[in-house]
Amino acid sequence: MYDPLVDKDIGQGAAYPSSYWATQTQTGASTGAIVADQSSDIVVIGAGYTGLSCAYQLASRFNREVTVLEAHQTGWGCSGRNAGFVLRGTGRLGLAQLTQRFGLETTQRFHQEYGAAVAQVRQMIADGNIACDVQPEGYLKVAHKASLGADLPAQAAFLQRSFGYQTTYLSSEQLNSDYMHNTQAYGAIRFPDCFGVNPLALAKGYSTMAQRSGVQVYTASPVLHWQRSGNDFVVHTPQARVRCKQLILATNGYTAKDLYPPLNRGCLPVLSSIIVTEPLTPAQLQQSGLHHTQLIMDTRALKYYYRKLPDNRILFGGRSAVYGRDAKKAVYPQRLLSALKSCFPMLADVRCDYHWSGWVAVSYDDLPRLCQAEDNVFYAAGYCGSGLSFSTLAGVRLAEMAMGIALPSLPIYQSRLQPFPLPAFRRLGQLAYYQWGRVKDRFL
Ligand SMILES: Cc1cc2nc3c(=O)[nH]c(=O)nc-3n(C[C@H](O)[C@H](O)[C@H](O)COP(=O)(O)OP(=O)(O)OC[C@H]3O[C@@H](n4cnc5c(N)ncnc54)[C@H](O)[C@@H]3O)c2cc1C
Known part of the structure; x- marks a missing residue:
């Protein structure tokens, strides 16, 4: 299986994993790879909930030309293979732990934002009439x-x-x-x-909504690298290039080592x-x-x-x-x-x-981040396995950030992901955590 800490790139055009969801969902024909050079206001990399929700907002609310480039299939990453729990929260900290770290007032704002995330999923399901077995x-x-x-x-x-x-x-x-x-x-x-x-049906629904709003969604189109060219970016895929003004990384846990090292180093x-x-x-x-x-x-x-x-x-x-x-x-x-x-x-x-x-x-600190990583490059990532509802809202917030709109005042919107210390040893840290977890769950 592809391993973001080992492989240099993510590959191209793989089928969905043989999950229960893949057998229960009308995945339809794939949208196909990008084969001709083009330009767009914004390129979004990754067609999971974060990328699709963001693209939908940018097109439908802000009237931008948006191209989504996905290495494999719509919802091929976590979004099409999760457990389908729409939870009010993200990261690994509950409200009591957030209160200890940030105080009650800030945590009340977290709680509101997490509630808005669940509401946003409901809204998308209603607006897109998405049949996802609610x-x-x-x-x-x-x-x-x-x-x-x-x-x-x-x-x-x-x-x-x-x-x-x-x-x-x-x-x-x-x-x-x-x-x-x-x-x-x-x-x-x-x-x-x-x-x-049904999480895969939800991802397909988001994709349909984005496409109906004018977003170009290309599957089997991995981004290999990009470069700046004047005020623009040129984004390279195996068969075509896209010129754009802004770049949104929605690759999350699937970010390969060489795609964008600051993002890869900020996630385990x-x-x-x-x-x-x-x-x-x-x-x-x-x-x-x-x-x-x-x-x-x-x-x-x-x-x-x-x-x-x-x-x-x-x-x-x-x-x-x-x-x-x-x-x-x-x-x-x-x-x-x-x-x-x-x-x-x-x-x-x-x-x-x-x-x-x-x-x-x-x-590293058990909380996600959504940020402008550098001039006109944005990302949201690090949901720690609890991202179904938050990714949907993160798409909204990323679009707002890219459009210069101020976000709610929350620590997760005010800084970048902290790199793991000694990133090359992240897996050793994980093995140690698993040993400790086994002992704690059994004996403590
Ligand atoms: C087994 C499992 C169970 C889970 N259960 C739950 C749950 O019940 N509830 C919950 O809240 N969360 C759950 N999660 C987490 C949740 O699914 C994720 O937080 C969420 O789907 C993240 O969405 P995303 O769009 O940010 O990332 P993803 O859905 O992972 O999308 C990233 C996409 O980027 C693409 N990509 C990467 N690199 C490139 C490139 N170079 N070029 C083009 N495309 C690229 C990938 O192919 C992928 O499709 C679970 C996760 C797993 C794995």
Whole structure:
């Protein structure tokens, strides 16, 4: 599998991974590669949510000529292979941790912005009439240990008091009677405004909206490099060049080593993996208690996230290999399946039908950044595996920034991604974190 810390470039025109989503989504004909030189006001690199949302805003709201260049397919990166959790947040810091780092007032602005991100996804789905299997609202953050469960009532009260966030505390008994018979669950907080979607259908929907607004979207068109030419940029793909005034990098965790080193050095691409089981039988649904499609994530350092899909399969995700070359090894889906079965022993016989992985971009300080990296070059990246809703809003904010509009006053909009110290050793740091996480989740 392509590895952004190893490979110099991302390749060209690969098919979608064999994910559950690819079998459930009308991907339609690919838009095709760019084959003739042209000019455009703005080039956006990468056709995930960030790039497509940004291109749509630039064309529909600011009337700009926009060209999107995507190395493979629309939503080929994280956007077409994620778990479809539309969450109110990004990065790895919750509201309590943000409050510790930035104080309550700034964190209230974060919370507002994260709410605007969820609303923006809803708005796009409505405006584009996107059929992406929107599920009823509800996300459960589940304590995987009794000691963590004991903190949940205070956490829920803090969210209600400080942010007016109408979360609900669920005791172990309520969780068991109303939501699931997970043997490793010790209560939960339920967030009322998050929901599940088919992520690839959402990305395709964004692409259609952008194209209808006049954006040229080219697939199988990797950007190899660019150079400045007077006040313009000349962007090179294998078969054609595009001249433009502004450049937007929406390549996130898939940014190759040589494409834009400051962005590559500011992210640690981490593999997240998903399995999807065969459909549960009525008896298995009843025994597991998983009769709903609420989103679920636990409190482990090495988190598991899962949801029942509309066709009664279980999607279950978590960490995977460290290196791209190991991503397809059988041990990783086996580990996820056995983790699922140890939470739900009544599913001991269930089979795994799909397995795939993708690169999430982890930032050094656990928060994303959206910035003007240099004159007329912009990027948004580092969502740390929680970027579905935020990437959609990041597209809006990137477009506004490129058009000279002031953004809400938040730390993530005021600086660049911090480079990892000793970037060549990022993977060693990750291995050490995984060892620590295993010990913490088991013993601490
Ligand atoms: C397994 C998994 C599960 C996840 N689950 C969730 C979830 O449930 N909820 C959530 O909030 N987040 C989730 N995420 C994270 C979320 O999917 C991402 O944060 C989000 O999709 C990022 O969107 P993006 O547009 O910034 O980047 P991407 O969707 O990764 O798009 C980047 C694009 O840039 C293209 N590209 C790179 N280099 C070049 C180049 N040189 N030329 C042209 N194109 C290039 C790539 O091909 C790619 O299509 C998950 C991620 C993974 C991998």
